[in-house]
Amino acid sequence: NAGVTQTPKFRVLKTGQSMTLLCAQDMNHEYMYWYRQDPGMGLRLIHYSVGEGTTAKGEVPDGYNVSRLKKQNFLLGLESAAPSQTSVYFCASSKGSGDYNEQFFGPGTRLTVL
Amino acid sequence: GQNIDQPTEMTATEGAIVQINCTYQTSGFNGLFWYQQHAGEAPTFLSYNVLDGLEEKGRFSSFLSRSKGYSYLLLKELQMKDSASYLCAGMDSNYQLIWGAGTKLIIKP
Numbered sequence: 566n567a568g569v570t571q572t573p574k575f576r577v578l579k580t581g582q583s584m585t586l587l588c589a590q591d592m593n594h595e596y597m598y599w600y601r602q603d604p605g606m607g608l609r610l611i612h613y614s615v616g617e618g619t620t621a622k623g624e625v626p627d628g629y630n631v632s633r634l635k636k637q638n639f640l641l642g643l644e645s646a647a648p649s650q651t652s653v654y655f656c657a658s659s660k661g662s663g664d665y666n667e668q669f670f671g672p673g674t675r676l677t678v679l
Numbered sequence: 680g681q682n683i684d685q686p687t688e689m690t691a692t693e694g695a696i697v698q699i700n701c702t703y704q705t706s707g708f709n710g711l712f713w714y715q716q717h718a719g720e721a722p723t724f725l726s727y728n729v730l731d732g733l734e735e736k737g738r739f740s741s742f743l744s745r746s747k748g749y750s751y752l753l754l755k756e757l758q759m760k761d762s763a764s765y766l767c768a769g770m771d772s773n774y775q776l777i778w779g780a781g782t783k784l785i786i787k788p
Contacts, residue, residue, distance in 0.1 A: 607683060607766070607778030608722075623775070655721060662774035666710075670721035 567591055571656050571671035578646045578678045586641040586674050588656030596659045597639040598623075598668065599631060601652040608655065614639055615662075646678045681705050683779035685767050690785045691757055699752045699765050699782045707772025711743050711750045714766040716781065722766055725752070754784075762786045 569590045578584060588597065595616050600608040610623030614633040628650060630642045639658075643650060653675050657668040682704045691697040703711065710729035714722040728734055728743035728750060740753040752765055764781040771777055 605780055607768075607780045608776075609778070610775060613775075662709075666770060666774060666776070667712075667724045667727065668722075668776070670723070672721050 569656055569658055569669050569671035571654075571674050573674060574672065575675045576677070578643075578676065580647060580678060582646050583642070583644050584646065584676075585643075586654055586656075586676075588639045588641070588658075588671055589637055590639075590656075590658040590669070591637065592658060592660075592669065593636070594658035594669070595636075595661055596666075597633065598657045598659075599629070599639065599641045600655045600657065601625065602655060602673075603652050611641065611654075646676075648678045650676065651678045652676060681769075681771060681777045683767055683769055683777055685765075685779040685782045687780070688783045688785065690787060691754075693757055693759060693786055693788050695757050696753065696755050697757060697784065699754075699767075699784065701750045701752070701767035701779060703748050703750070703767070703769040703777070705769040705771040705777055708745065709770040709772065709774055711741075712768040712770065712776065713741055713750075713752045714768065716764045716766055718763070725765075757786050759786050759788070 572587045598613040599611040612631040614620045617636040620631045656671040659668045685701045713725040716722040726741040733742045738755045766781045767779040768776040
């Protein structure tokens, strides 16, 4: 039982390049989330999904797109990377909302945009 | 607006007790979470409070006062491995988590 996994662990991009971050969970969770974590700030929600085939915007969605084609996978795309997107990205999953909103996090992806 | 406030950094001594405070303002309220995050690692769940009072879990306890918009995490018998950041998060009416910036706890021998 691997829990939540993320690939890649590290990445360096040049401004304007694109990339996709992959998140996978094997806990059969309905909800999945993408966050970014910057120094001195709390985790900020980028996009989330409440089930296969559905996605919704979080607090800071601009510059990112997501897809949830399979229940176990949640992809985060950067179409044209900018230095402001340098951050640590965490994926998380949960059974649902309310009492079932204990979120399980992946190990993170450290992205640098030059 | 929605806001979570917690101290930036605290220092405590091995074997002692420390209390990390958190005040919250959320649009609606569906509970308060505490997570632990070691440097360079992912956050891990510690506790969830939705009713007023104290929840005890081994060396860790979490308290909630909904009328005051206040919570604290109490860590007893501190160990060096407790050196980490502690994240407070309030769940709003849409069941979204609003996160504080975290409290970095430094344990000294």
